[in-house]
Amino acid sequence: DAGVIQSPRHEVTEMGQEVTLRCKPISGHDYLFWYRQTMMRGLELLIYFNNNVPIDDSGMPEDRFSAKMPNASFSTLKIQPSEPRDSAVYFCASSRAGAGGYNEQFFGPGTRLTVL
Amino acid sequence: AQSVTQLDSHVSVSEGTPVLLRCNYSSSYSPSLFWYVQHPNKGLQLLLKYTSAATLVKGINGFEAEFKKSETSFHLTKPSAHMSDAAEYFCVVSEEDGNKLVFGAGTILRVKS
Numbered sequence A: 001d002a003g004v005i006q007s008p009r010h011e012v013t014e015m016g017q018e019v020t021l022r023c024k025p026i027s028g029h030d031y032l033f034w035y036r037q038t039m040m041r042g043l044e045l046l047i048y049f050n051n052n053v054p055i056d057d058s059g060m061p062e063d064r065f066s067a068k069m070p071n072a073s074f075s076t077l078k079i080q081p082s083e084p085r086d087s088a089v090y091f092c093a094s095s096r097a098g099a100g101g102y103n104e105q106f107f108g109p110g111t112r113l114t115v116l
Numbered sequence B: 001a002q003s004v005t006q007l008d009s010h011v012s013v014s015e016g017t018p019v020l021l022r023c024n025y026s027s028s029y030s031p032s033l034f035w036y037v038q039h040p041n042k043g044l045q046l047l048l049k050y051t052s053a054a055t056l057v058k059g060i061n062g063f064e065a066e067f068k069k070s071e072t073s074f075h076l077t078k079p080s081a082h083m084s085d086a087a088e089y090f091c092v093v094s095e096e097d098g099n100k101l102v103f104g105a106g107t108i109l110r111v112k113s
Helices: none
Strands: A005-007 A010-013 A019-024 A031-038 A042-050 A053-056 A065-071 A074-079 A088-095 A111-115 B003-006 B010-014 B019-021 B023-026 B033-038 B044-050 B056-058 B064-068 B073-078 B087-094 B101-103 B107-112
Touching (some): A005 A088, A010 A019, A019 A088, A031 A074, A042 B101, A053 A065, B003 B087, B003 B101, B019 B107, B023 B087, B033 B064, B033 B073, B044 B056, B044 B064
Parallel strands (some): A010 A111
Antiparallel strands (some): A005 A019, A019 A074, A031 A042, A031 A088, A065 A074, A088 A111, B023 B073, B033 B044, B033 B087, B064 B073, B087 B107
8 A cells, every 4th residue: 555645745835825735545544634743833633534524623723724525535635825834744644443442543744835 | 631741852862772752641531642753754653552451562663662550651662772763753642532643742862873
């Protein structure tokens, strides 16, 4: 398996532009997570989906952020309009439901976003 | 709410010496705890996990961690550090639903030759 795939790996944009980050989870996984990593705040969960349905978006910072999962193999995280404080590494992770409560999350390589 | 505190932001050891990365947790229920490792410009990889079975957990690459409920600790250890262990390590607790993860601030491990 190729693992979780994220694109692009690096994105540089100007303030006010729309940014779309993409994620392909591991085949057969039914949970998908979006995280943001910054020096100031560390790793934060933004939103997660189960069977393509958003379950918890309490970590989404504000209305400028939106996430979708139109099918089991694709998700997007969109920022519109982008601001310099959105500069961070964004990780996507996926997991498969199993017995015993915890389901190991597999992380993608991340997208490094720089907003100028 | 669950939380973890990593007691050291940076740890420096010499190659071949033991590694100790400290983590304390706070949880209102019996927690699931994990250590993840992040190498530079890479994603996160699960090192080991504790899910209420044996309190001494063995992970990949010779790492292990011991769950101590009385001390609310889950320290990560390795008998002998290798240069390839240089990375950032995260102690993590899961929320009760088993899906939401709460990450510690991270400990950067430096291994000197």
